[in-house]
Amino acid sequence: MNFSVEHPVRIVFGPAKSADLAEVCAQYGEKAFIVTMSELANLGLLKSALAGFDQQGREYTLYTDVKPEPQKEDFDAAISAIREGNYDVVVGVGGGSCVDFAKALAICATHPHDVWSYVNLSNKPPKPVDADKVLPVIAVPTTSGTGSEVTPFSVVINRDTMQEGTIKEPSIFPKVAIVDPELMVGLPANWTAITGVDAFSHALESYFNKQNRTPYSDMICLEAIRWIVEHLPTAYRDGSDMVARSGMAYGATLAGLAISMAGTTVGHALVHPTDARVGTPHGVSVSIYLLAVLKHTLPTEGDRFVNIAKIFAPDFQGSQNEVIQHGVESIETFLAQFDFPKKLSDYGVTMDQVEEIVDDTVGYMFRPLNQHVKSFNRDDLHAIVMDSY
Numbered sequence: 001m002n003f004s005v006e007h008p009v010r011i012v013f014g015p016a017k018s019a020d021l022a023e024v025c026a027q028y029g030e031k032a033f034i035v036t037m038s039e040l041a042n043l044g045l046l047k048s049a050l051a052g053f054d055q056q057g058r059e060y061t062l063y064t065d066v067k068p069e070p071q072k073e074d075f076d077a078a079i080s081a082i083r084e085g086n087y088d089v090v091v092g093v094g095g096g097s098c099v100d101f102a103k104a105l106a107i108c109a110t111h112p113h114d115v116w117s118y119v120n121l122s123n124k125p126p127k128p129v130d131a132d133k134v135l136p137v138i139a140v141p142t143t144s145g146t147g148s149e150v151t152p153f154s155v156v157i158n159r160d161t162m163q164e165g166t167i168k169e170p171s172i173f174p175k176v177a178i179v180d181p182e183l184m185v186g187l188p189a190n191w192t193a194i195t196g197v198d199a200f201s202h203a204l205e206s207y208f209n210k211q212n213r214t215p216y217s218d219m220i221c222l223e224a225i226r227w228i229v230e231h232l233p234t235a236y237r238d239g240s241d242m243v244a245r246s247g248m249a250y251g252a253t254l255a256g257l258a259i260s261m262a263g264t265t266v267g268h269a270l271v272h273p274t275d276a277r278v279g280t281p282h283g284v285s286v287s288i289y290l291l292a293v294l295k296h297t298l299p300t301e302g303d304r305f306v307n308i309a310k311i312f313a314p315d316f317q318g319s320q321n322e323v324i325q326h327g328v329e330s331i332e333t334f335l336a337q338f339d340f341p342k343k344l345s346d347y348g349v350t351m352d353q354v355e356e357i358v359d360d361t362v363g364y365m366f367r368p369l370n371q372h373v374k375s376f377n378r379d380d381l382h383a384i385v386m387d388s389y
C-alpha cells in the first residue's frame with residue numbers, strides 16, 4: 001500500500017442546512033452569484049437559502065437560466081454577468097448541471113477564454129487555469145446523483161464538435177457542500193431513480209478503476225453502494241421519506257468522493273459521447289451501459305466483485321462463481337424496479353450513431369477507458385453498445 005489522501009471540500013450535511021447558505025458564503029466574500037434553474041426557483045426550493053441573505057442584508061444576484069446538460073453557448077450570458085459584477089463567490093443550487101455550471105463560471109469569471117477551452121479531453125489538453133484567480137464555489141445539490149458537490153469536475157456539451165467533455169480542475173472543488181436532504185423531497189420518482197443510478201455507477205466504476213483506486217477509495221465505494229442499495233428503492237417509491245432521502249443524499253455524496261479520488265471508467269467513457277450524440281440525460285445513459293459493462297468485465301476481478309455482491313445478498317451461499325452470478329442478477333433486479341428507458345433503442349439511436357459513439361469513446365475518452373480493470377478494444381466496446389441497444 002502506497003498512497004496519499006486529501007479532500008478539500010467541507011461537507012455540511014443535514015435537513016434544513018441550506019438555511020445556512022448566506023453565512024457560509026460570507027466566509028468567502030461579500031457578494032454572491034447564485035445559479036439555478038427557473039423550475040427550482042419557482043418550486044420555492046431556494047426560499048430558505050435566500051432568506052438568510054435578506055435577513056443579514058447580504059448582496060447576491062440570482063441567475064435562474066441554467067439549462068439541463070448545458071452546452072457551451074449556455075454559459076455566455078452568465079459569464080458576461082459575472083465578469084461585470086465583481087462577485088466574490090459562486091453558488092450552484094440544483095442538480096449536477098447547476099453545480100457544474102457554477103464551477104465553470106468560477107473559472108470563466110476571471111479567465112479570458114470560452115468555457116470549452118478549459119475542458120480536458122483525452123486528446124485535447126485544457127487551457128491553463130490560474131488557481132489563485134478562480135472564484136470560490138459553494139454547492140447546494142437538490143438531487144442525489146452526480147456528486148458534483150464534492151468533485152473538481154464540470155461537464156460541458158459542444159454541439160459544434162458533438163462532444164461532451166469535462167473540466168477537471170482542482171481549484172473548482174467547492175469550498176463547501178451543503179447537502180440538505182429536505183431539498184430533494186420534491187424530486188420526481190423517475191429523476192430520483194435516474195440520478196440515484198448515476199451515483200451507484202460512480203461507486204461501481206471507481207471500484208474498478210485500477211489506476212487511481214486506493215484501499216481508502218475502495219472503502220468509500222463500498223459504503224456508497226451500501227447506502228444507495230438500502231435507500232434508493234424507498235426514496236423512489238416514497239419521496240417524502242426523510243430517512244431514505246437522507247440515506248440517498250449521503251450515499252450519492254460518498255459516491256462523489258469516490259469519483260474525485262478514483263474516477264469513472266468504461267461506463268462514463270461511453271456515456272459522454274452518448275449524451276452528446278443522442279441527447280440522453282446523463283443518468284439515463286449511465287443506466288443504459290451499466291449492466292453490459294459489468295457483464296463484459298467479469299470474471300475479471302471477480303474476487304473483488306464478491307464484496308459488492310454481498311451487499312445485495314449478504315446471506316447467499318455458494319461458490320465464487322455462483323456469488324458473482326447472483327450479484328449480477330441482484331443488480332439487474334435492483335435496476336429493473338425503476339421505471340425509465342434503459343435501452344439505446346428507446347431513444348431511436350441509429351446504427352450510424354452506434355459507430356460514432358464507439359469511435360468517440362476510443363477517440364477522446366481513452367484515458368478513463370484505459371483505467372478500467374479490463375482492457376476493451378473497439379470491437380469490445382461495440383459489443384457492449386450493442387448489448388445495451
Ligand SMILES: [Fe+2]
Binds near residue numbers: 198199202268286
Ligand atoms: Fe455520472
